[in-house]
Amino acid sequence: MNLAVVAQAQRLDAKPIDYTLLAIYFLIVLGIGFLARRSVASSLDFLLSGRALPAWVTGLAFISANLGALEILGMAANGAQYGLPTVHYYWVGAIPAMVFLGLVMMPFYYGSGVRSVPEFLMRRFDKTTQRVQAVAFAVASLLIAGVNLYALALVMQALLGWSIPVAIVVAAAVVLSYTTLGGLSAAIYNEVLQFFVIVAALVPITVAGLNRVGGWNGLTDKLSGSSGGSDQVNAWPAVNLTEIDSSFLSVVGIIFGLGFVLSFGYWTTNFAEVQRAMSARSMSAARRTPLIGAYPKALFPLIIIIPGMIGAALLPELQKLKSGGDTDVTYTDTLPLLMGQLLPNGVLGVAIAGLLASFMAGMAANISSFNTVFTYDIWQDWIRPDLEDRYYLVVGRVVTVIGTVIAVGTAFIASGYSNIMDYIQTLFSFFNAPLFATFILGLFWKRMTPTAGWTGLVSGILAAFVVDRLVAGGVLGLSGQGGAFVGAGAAFVVDVLVSVIVSMATVPKPDSELRGLVWSLTSKEDRRSAMSSEDAGWYRSPPLLGGGVLALTVLLYVAFN
Amino acid sequence: MSDTRTDEDLPGAEATSTASRLFDLRMIIAVLFTIYGVVLTIMGFTSTSDRDLDRAGGLNLNLWSGIGMLIVAGLFGLWVFLRPLRLPTEEEIEASPATPTHG
Numbered sequence: 001m002n003l004a005v006v007a008q009a010q011r012l013d014a015k016p017i018d019y020t021l022l023a024i025y026f027l028i029v030l031g032i033g034f035l036a037r038r039s040v041a042s043s044l045d046f047l048l049s050g051r052a053l054p055a056w057v058t059g060l061a062f063i064s065a066n067l068g069a070l071e072i073l074g075m076a077a078n079g080a081q082y083g084l085p086t087v088h089y090y091w092v093g094a095i096p097a098m099v100f101l102g103l104v105m106m107p108f109y110y111g112s113g114v115r116s117v118p119e120f121l122m123r124r125f126d127k128t129t130q131r132v133q134a135v136a137f138a139v140a141s142l143l144i145a146g147v148n149l150y151a152l153a154l155v156m157q158a159l160l161g162w163s164i165p166v167a168i169v170v171a172a173a174v175v176l177s178y179t180t181l182g183g184l185s186a187a188i189y190n191e192v193l194q195f196f197v198i199v200a201a202l203v204p205i206t207v208a209g210l211n212r213v214g215g216w217n218g219l220t221d222k223l224s225g226s227s228g229g230s231d232q233v234n235a236w237p238a239v240n241l242t243e244i245d246s247s248f249l250s251v252v253g254i255i256f257g258l259g260f261v262l263s264f265g266y267w268t269t270n271f272a273e274v275q276r277a278m279s280a281r282s283m284s285a286a287r288r289t290p291l292i293g294a295y296p297k298a299l300f301p302l303i304i305i306i307p308g309m310i311g312a313a314l315l316p317e318l319q320k321l322k323s324g325g326d327t328d329v330t331y332t333d334t335l336p337l338l339m340g341q342l343l344p345n346g347v348l349g350v351a352i353a354g355l356l357a358s359f360m361a362g363m364a365a366n367i368s369s370f371n372t373v374f375t376y377d378i379w380q381d382w383i384r385p386d387l388e389d390r391y392y393l394v395v396g397r398v399v400t401v402i403g404t405v406i407a408v409g410t411a412f413i414a415s416g417y418s419n420i421m422d423y424i425q426t427l428f429s430f431f432n433a434p435l436f437a438t439f440i441l442g443l444f445w446k447r448m449t450p451t452a453g454w455t456g457l458v459s460g461i462l463a464a465f466v467v468d469r470l471v472a473g474g475v476l477g478l479s480g481q482g483g484a485f486v487g488a489g490a491a492f493v494v495d496v497l498v499s500v501i502v503s504m505a506t507v508p509k510p511d512s513e514l515r516g517l518v519w520s521l522t523s524k525e526d527r528r529s530a531m532s533s534e535d536a537g538w539y540r541s542p543p544l545l546g547g548g549v550l551a552l553t554v555l556l557y558v559a560f561n
Numbered sequence: 562m563s564d565t566r567t568d569e570d571l572p573g574a575e576a577t578s579t580a581s582r583l584f585d586l587r588m589i590i591a592v593l594f595t596i597y598g599v600v601l602t603i604m605g606f607t608s609t610s611d612r613d614l615d616r617a618g619g620l621n622l623n624l625w626s627g628i629g630m631l632i633v634a635g636l637f638g639l640w641v642f643l644r645p646l647r648l649p650t651e652e653e654i655e656a657s658p659a660t661p662t663h664g
Contacts, residue, residue, distance in 0.1 A: 017604070021597060028593055057586060189586050196590055196633075200597070204626045211618030344613035346604040346623040350597060 012159045012340050018349030025197065025353040029178060029360070032189050036182025053185075055285035055540075057192055059292030062276040063300075064191035067198060068144075068362015069151030072304065072355065076338075077331035079308020080318055083223060083232025084560060086308065087301045091553045095294050097267035099546040102290040105268055106277060107527040108443065110286040112516050115278070117271045117435075118377040124442050124517045125453025125509075127381070132454045134377035136431050136461065137271060138370055142403060145366035146410025152359035153411065159336060159352065168411050171356075175364050176404045179371075180397050184279060187368040191276075194357035195296070201354025202303040205335075208342040209310035219306075222313040227323040232309065235561050261488045265436035272369040284540060291545040298553050311338050367407065371399045426468055426484045433488035434460025437495035446518045450509060452502040460495030464488065585645075587637045594634035601627030 078086040114120045118137065122130035149168055156167035178186045213219045224230040236251060267273065267290070277289035311334040312318050318337070321329055329337070339351050375396045380387075438456045442448050464487045471483035515521050538544065605624025614621060 017600070021600065024596055025593070028589060032589065189589075192586060193590060193593070196594070200594070200626070200630060200633075203629075204622050207625075208617035208620055208622055211620055212616075342616055342622075344604075344609065344616070344623055346601050346608075347626050350601070350626070 012336070012348065012352070013345070014160060014348060014352065015345045018345055018352060021346075021349030022353045022356070025357070026174060029174065029190050029193070032193070033178025033181040033186040036178075036186035036189060052281050053188065053279050053285075055280060055288040055292055057188060058276045058280045058285065058289040060195045060296070061188040061191040062273050062289050062293040063297045064195040064198075064361050065272050065276055065365035066362075067195070067358050068148045068365070069155075069359045070148070070362070072198070072358040073151065073155075073332050073335055075301075075304045076308040076311065076335040079305035080312040080334040081308075081322075081331045083309055083312070084235045084305070085232075086305045087235055087556075087560065090297060090301045091557060093263040094267060095298055095549060095553045097263040098290040098294045098297065099550060100264065101268045101274075101277075102287045102294075103542055103546045105443070106287040106290070107283065108517060108522070109274060109278060110280070110283050111522075111527075115376050116373050117269055117274060118373055119381070120517070121438075121442075121453060122377075122381070124514070125438075125448075126450035129438075129450065129453035129457060130377055131382060132457050133435060134373050134382075136435075136457075137373050138378065140431050141272070141366045141370035141373075142406050143410050145363050145370070145403070145407035146413070148359055148362040148366065149407055149411040152356065152363070155336065155355060155359070158333075159355075165412075168408055171360065171363070172404050172408050172411075175360050175367065176401060179364055179367055179404075180400045183396065184275070184368050184372070187364045188276060188279065190364065191361045194361040197350070197357045198354045198361075199303065201351040201357075202307065204347050205307050205338055205342060205351065206303045206310075209307055209314065209338060212342065213310055213313050219309060219313055223309060226313065226319060232312070235557060261433055261436070261492050262485065265432035265488065265492070269432060269435045269439055271373060272365045275369045275372060284542070287542040288540060288545060291542060291549060294546075294549040295552065298549055298556060301556075307338055308334055311335070314338075315341065363407070367400060367403050370403050371396055374399050374403070426487065430461060430464035430468070430487055430491055433464060433491040434495040437492045438499060441496055441499055442518070444519050445503075446511070446514055446520055447503055447508050448499055449503045449506040451506040452499040455502045456495040456499035459498040460491040463494035464491035466490075585641055587641045591634045591637035591641070594630040594637070598627045598629075598631035598634055601630065603627070 075086060075089065078089070109117075109120060112120060112123060114123060116134075118130045118134040121133050149171060150164075152171045153162075153164045153167035156162045156171070157164050162170075178190060182189075210216065210219065213222055220233040223232045226232075273290075277286045280286040280289050312322060315334075315337055317329040318331070318334060320326075321331070335355070339348060343351055375392055379395055379399070380392055384391075434457050437460055438453060441456070442453065467487040467490045468483065471487070511521055601623045605621050605627050609621050609623060613623075
């Protein structure tokens with residue numbers, strides 16, 4: 001996905017009223033930061049919200065943390081480029097993994113009382129594994145935060161005419177203020193707010209767009225008759241998305257490549273999201289967090305992919321792009337173009353606030369998970385241990401500032417390249433595939449040893465890196481998406497192989513130390529969650545919620561095929 | 562790192578005071594959408610041009626979005642009214658996971 005600058009002609013006609021609506025949003029966001037500050041008394045408050053948040057808050061924050069620039073602009077772009085097959089990113093590529101996280105893995109994350117994913121690895125394996133993962137995660141977080149910041153600045157420049165450096169600094173300053181003041185609570189509360197504003201921005205676009213093209217039937221008719229053809233209005237076999245010619249293999253690629261390795265690898269281990277679940281107020285709330293988040297996640301395609309498709313049907317610039325004509329518009333411009341085409345001033349202000357909200361949500365999530373991992377796993381557990389908590393609270397705040405500054409730096413670096421976006425996405429998925437392999441193997445195989453923990457991780461990361469270089473060098477004849485699938489698959493397999501071999505040659509931890517960290521050594525009671533008082537009620541049952549959202553996903557597939 | 566927490570240490574401790582009622586996230590969402598809803602609805606009535614209507618296929622987008630937001634704001638306000646924030650009880654404090662000891 002290329003983030004080209006939107007041409008002058010597409011700048012939005014934003015009036016003072018739009019800016020006013022935007023300013024009101026920013027004031028409230030900062031206000032939340034100030035208010036949250038009063039509840040911060042310990043590092044646990046700052047970095048994990050004191051574990052006191054209700055499930056609906058953590059559930060919405062969970063998916064909002066993921067709704068950054070890449071998601072919003074990118075999914076609309078994919079909707080314009082590929083059409084309906086884009087839904088697979090959600091219905092196969094996210095929902096099952098989120099259900100798995102809530103039902104199976106959360107009891108281990110939450111029950112062990114760890115404060116981060118690397119800390120879980122330390123308990124299950126050893127400190128080296130913790131440090132490898134912490135460093136990898138820290139680097140990846142800052143790179144992604146920087147990319148979000150850069151994407152934000154590009155949009156601001158294109159839409160409102162702000163210069164890139166100004167936009168980057170202003171955005172960073174706003175996110176920094178509320179995360180430094182209020183810590184994770186401020187970030188989470190703002191993410192929930194951002195979720196609603198994002199929805200408030202996208203629903204009018206979708207409704208107006210559908211109205212313009214003549215409803216759902218009008219849309220499918222227009223797209224079937226255009227270049228790109230009827231592939232765009234059928235979810236399966238999604239050959240245009242996978243670029244795998246055989247229908248059968250294309251379906252397999254989607255279900256296993258996207259649905260299993262990439263998606264499970266991301267959703268079950270990525271700390272930016274898992275952190276939101278860990279800050280819930282009880283085991284039941286923690287388990288329900290990804291499950292509650294899965295419902296809006298399953299419905300989100302309706303307001304982000306459909307607009308992308310509408311863009312392809314409605315906007316002459318995109319039609320020119322699709323049929324291979326000469327234009328300097330890219331798919332990433334779909335959403336901003338649609339906003340300019342459909343929205344009157346007023347709603348436009350809300351839509352701009354929604355776009356900014358999504359970028360800030362993504363960036364804040366990266367910064368807040370970065371500072372937790374850095375403060376606890378790198379600083380407290382490695383560099384300066386055993387000081388009193390007050391010290392680490394200060395460290396947490398300082399690290400937030402420094403992390404943001406570095407992110408601003410990586411944003412400027414990103415602005416120097418044209419396809420660093422692809423590179424970053426691939427890189428991030430590489431870190432997740434080996435982490436997932438190590439995690440899952442460690443969870444279900446108690447014989448896996450601490451040494452295997454870090455050697456597996458490192459080999460997996462190296463394998464993914466090698467595949468990436470082979471693809472870049474043209475040795476492996478795959479395109480970007482296919483390359484990422486193969487890289488993740490290679491990382492997973494190599495990690496597992498190395499872990500098994502090394503485990504056979506080294507000594508595992510005794511069973512007594514692995515209770516609550518390994519499936520076979522954790523009793524059913526410990527894996528269940530309480531169903532009393534605040535966690536009571538049939539609608540709060542995790543298995544029911546999980547089953548419900550899976551059923552919803554199947555229904556959606558049936559409806560849209 | 563403290564191992565025990567009294568009521569006063571919990572972030573929800575001010576739940577009964579007005580300040581924390583204001584900080585109820587649901588209230589904040591309700592306030593934002595009330596402001597947006599009012600502004601958009603007024604704009605829908607007063608400053609919608611034919612061009613605006615055409616671009617949305619005949620829909621008065623400001624008006625309908627404004628009304629929708631006011632409804633959402635109302636729902637959140639209703640939720641706050643029916644289920645206000647409250648202090649966790651003794652049993653819930655006991656039942657929640659202890660602050661992990663470090664080392």
